């Protein structure tokens with residue numbers, strides 16, 4: 116074989132890089148983008164969304180520890196534990212190295228003694244409890260929050276895969292197994308192509324991809340696309356009693372998503388600094404006032420440190436909070452606020468854009 | 483590299499510690515890191531240092547056939563035995579043999595090409611005694627075939643792996659999926675090792691960066 120010169124090698128490397136770039140561009144392309152807005156002022160931390168997703172999508176073997184939808188108390192370590200410190204994403208468009216969370220970081224699926232307590236006749240003598248002595252779980256630091264009494268604070272942060280416009284997971288996969296659906300921008304993993312290499316999980320700055328240890332492949336939130344295709348909103352959104360999970364197309368000018376994100380600019384992506392252009396947006400939480408040393412209410416400082424909210428949602432969060440406060444002042448003075456009316460959600464179905472169908476009315480799937 | 487003709491049955495040679503292997507010449511191969519520039523992922527390129535890739539740099543290869551079956555015995559020193567994927571951040575050890583599927587001179591460092599596919603015989607520690615027959619037509623395109631004509635046995639001891647692959651020389655019913663071999667002919671061949679403790683998987687591995695000619699004795 117003829118010796119390949121250094122120059123030829125570099126030339127070939129360039130060709131390969133540009134081929135890769137055009138392949139990835141195709142996989143990233145989508146005509147429209149589905150998005151969600153979560154209003155953090157309304158989340159109860161009830162985990163109904165979490166369970167709705169679990170019962171619908173992650174009940175199979177190998178999926179026990181998966182929670183595609185999670186809700187964590189902030190400030191807190193989150194799910195997986197300390198995911199915000201695990202790197203990934205992009206800086207100046209360069210991919211950044213990330214860590215792989217362990218199963219313990221996610222929180223193992225505990226085994227409970229259901230048989231013993233419910234069917235073994237020990238209902239009065241034995242507590243329902245996980246086996247072993249777990250010291251971490253997906254919602255372990257619930258309601259701990261931050262701050263010092265009487266100025267302690269917390270809020271809930273629901274998370275799903277952000278179905279990013281520039282997905283770090285898609286960029287990382289050496290098998291082109293991850294792509295955005297052309298019709299709606301949902302990010303999916305082809306189970307046919309995935310070989311369980313887990314570069315996607317390394318690269319995702321949100322750590323929203325799980326490894327299925329039975330099937331040896333990676334799995335993640337699918338934005339309930341089989342429901343979406345039938346005009347039904349995601350399970351987490353429909354089940355949420357707090358009426359805070361909006362679903363719709365980002366470009367639908369009549370839908371609440373477009374208005375909240377683009378027109379009124381009161382919803383912001385989480386940790387946008389990672390450069391993936393997430394498509395889940397958050398209405399940031401408005402703080403109650405602080406107490407001063409004498410126990411009097413001090414309206415001058417927010418209970419939730421603005422710096423913390425900036426860390427999560429970027430510098431624009433100040434403007435958003437100012438907008439929300441001025442809208443509230445408007446209604447207090449007897450005026451009307453379209454923004455607040457939208458966020459209050461008088462009409463449940465107004466959350467779901469074009470996806471208002473009741474799943475119970477659909478024809479059962481033919482098997 | 484010679485593939486020695488022996489008169490030993492498959493049942494014996496498939497055993498990685500069989501005494502018969504002592505009579506088969508061993509070829510030491512220097513392994514290299516796969517070139518970072520060829521990784522089909524900008525993330526892999528940006529997050530790895532080529533110097534850290536390909537932890538296993540020395541491989542011993544033995545090849546023999548008995549007229550109907552061909553055998554490869556791969557041995558390499560490895561202090562950490564990485565077998566099962568018990569956690570998200572753990573990766574198994576593995577090894578592979580690469581040959582052009584239909585002859586020609588496919589690029590070994592690009593896993594073949596659209597027109598010149600390659601055939602890999604692949605084993606991973608967590609597969610236990612199961613091998614995979616793989617076809618690739620370029621970087622990131624490997625696919626396991628449904629049927630696998632390859633048998634494998636492995637053992638780890640004294641801080642070293644020994645893995646034996648066995649396959650009929652010819653597999654006429656899978657011509658489009660696995661390389662056809664014949665005594666008296668020679669074939670281009672390459673090798674790869676994945677070191678699990680170093681997070682090696684996919685194209686992140688050590689490999690013999692040029693094709694060797696393997697001559698099958700008559």
Ligand code: SF4
Nearest residue numbers: 276277279283284319
């Ligand atoms: S959140 Fe993570 S898994 Fe989801 S699209 Fe973005 S990078 Fe991919």
Ligand code: SF4
Nearest residue numbers: 159161162164355357
């Ligand atoms: S169901 Fe709604 S209110 Fe309950 S935790 Fe989820 S997002 Fe919050």
